[in-house]
Amino acid sequence: MKRFLLFLLLGPAVGFATFEIREVLSGKVIGGFPGFIMGLPFAYWFGLIPSLIMWGEDWFLEDKMGLWPKVLTSAITGYIVSIGMLTIWSSVAIPLSQILTFGIVGASQGLVCSWLSGIKPKRKNDVGRISEA
Template identity: 85%
Template sequence: MKRFLLFLLLGPAVGFAVFELREIASGRIIGGFPGFIMGLPFAYWFGLIPSLVMWLEDWFLEDKMRLWPKVLTSALTGYVVSIGMMLIWTSVSIPLRQILTFGIVGAVQGLVCSWLSGIKPKGGAL
């Protein structure tokens, strides 16, 4: 249940933060602070399916891999899924460089969520 909630609730927020950092780094700030606040619901709307795919992959590999290989596969899955979703949702042609850099959004999202879901409590703590 912890894994599902991490990917579902935290995943799109992390992805949106990385997306905004990517936009700021490229000099494209749309709407300032109000645009940031208004963009957050859209991040959850468009980030839901990629988050569920990353959660499913992470859940499937939970007992088959150690933590860091699983985290890296989740980052790779997030990279591919976010590019796929962007290509599905957009109706305009996008330069290849923008497509490839957009994958970083899903990669960081998958990496963070997979890493947090793999942390086990120390000792006998619940």
């Protein structure tokens, strides 16, 4: 359940923050702060499907590999899915360089959510064993 909520709620927010940083670094600021606030609902709307795909991939690989290989595969999946969604939803021609840099949005989303979902809480017994040694 934690994994699902992370990908569903935090994923689009991380992707949107990465998108905004990408836009600012490229010199494109649309609407300033009001544009940022108005863009957040759209980020959740358009980031929902990629988040669910990354969640499914992360959930499937949970017990099949370690944390860091799983985080890397989630970042790669996010990169590919975000590029795919951009090319499907876009009605105008976009230069290849912009398409490839847009993949960073999904990669960061997959990386952060997969990493946070893979962190396991420490058990009381583990803490006691460390202090006894």
